[in-house]
Amino acid sequence: MGKGIIAASLAKLLQSRGFNVTIQKFDPYINVDPGTLNPYEHGECYVTNDGAETDLDLGHYERFLNTPTSRANNVTTGRIYQTVIDKERAGDFLGKTVQVIPHITDEIKRRMRLLEDEKNYDVIITEIGGTVGDIESLPYLEAIRQLKRDVGSENACVIHLTLIPYLSAAKELKTKPTQHSVKELLMTGVQPDVLVCRTEHPLPKDIREKLALFCNVESNAVIEAIDADTIYDVPLLMLKEKLDKIILKKLNLKSKMEPDLTNWKTFLGKLKNPTKEVTIALVGKYNELPDAYKSIYESFVHAGAMNECKVKVIPIHSESLIEGVAEKLANFDGVLVAPGFGERGIEGKINSIQFVRENNIPFFGICLGMQCAVVEYAKNVMGLKDAASSEVNPNSSNIMIHLMEDQKKITSKGGTMRLGAYNCKLAKGSLAHKIYGKSNIEERHRHRYEFNNEYLERIEAAGMKASGVNPDNGLIEIIELPSHPFFVGVQFHPELKSTVENPHPIFVAFVKAAMDRKLNR
């Protein structure tokens, strides 16, 4: 439906008027966080600077607002219950029966207001995952009802995102599902203040009036959210619909200035008027679900716009790259090998890397992609035929990638990887240093395995350079091949830091390298 995009767009508009805004996501499922979820279930797992594994909507929030989120910005039912049960075990409830109301709802409300004091926000937007009517969502709706009472109705405002289906046979937009979901909301005691209506066709005035009357909202609070060419159009569409003004009025907030969206519009102008085009292969294994690589796709959108270049990203299943790799990859202007876990698809990743390395095709490896680049180099250049990562073959006599020391004792899966932002020092004169234009950077991580430093000297002597190193513990964070036009592997996840206003420099440089290759082919 796009709740995340609507939330991010509203936040963008408020931010462009000078307000300090943040967005948080509350997910009604029982997992404590999405870190243990298969990407096929819930898309990519987004990681914050402070190392929380979170819902991918937080990625949209950061990309739109250009401000970092944190652990407090994503909460699940599992986390809420865990907190309440821990308190119960500690005896904090003094013998009382612990119940959904008030204990669970109190904990939901506490977390809804957790960020209030921290950064002095003017507005906090809380996105509730799921759908009105889900059994799991009920405590959240009840918490909303209570919160409005607690803070006063002039300090809280409820936006309901709803679908207005179009029946093409009858050429008609239907309001019935919205009437029903609002009725459902009203049964929990929540009256929406604003309806944001997802629609494929413009909402005529009479439909808006009908919705306003039946759902008991003001006519100007029925907002059309029509399908857009790109998610980055949505803030401007919401501006046209005056969503920001309606919210400010409901919250009794005086706008500090007219929205300043200059940078946003410059970005959109470039995005929509590319002068060149490149095609990039995304070699991964969760290709059936584009959401599994959400941040990578979006990083290419940002980097493409920066280069005024349309970037076509074609997913290629790593399991299909066992044979015929040359035919499958020769026509790409660049190849990105994706992050991932486990053994499946490794051989295809290694084959692709050998091909792009030997044929001077720009290569960008992220996390597992970087680890595969190291293994490929060891196998095919250093002649260590059985080189491997211990994640794939723990019995190999040349373990190039091994479990980090502090990971060896860990058995529990949730939240135990190396997570969040770490420092990295770039070698002067390296491509990485040139790309970033500075020596010290900070990037986000999510992995258990690392480059085995026992091989550092040998691999460097063979031509692969470690150009980024963690200054505190010596972990290798970036590798590159000076003899190749563009061959960069990173142990971290640069895609988690790319935003509209700050496209990630490695993605920008990779797209540029792909453009150069296309030009000189």
Ligand code: GLN
């Ligand atoms: N499976 C690898 C590790 O745990 C890579 C992880 C990733 O690509 N995010 O180190």
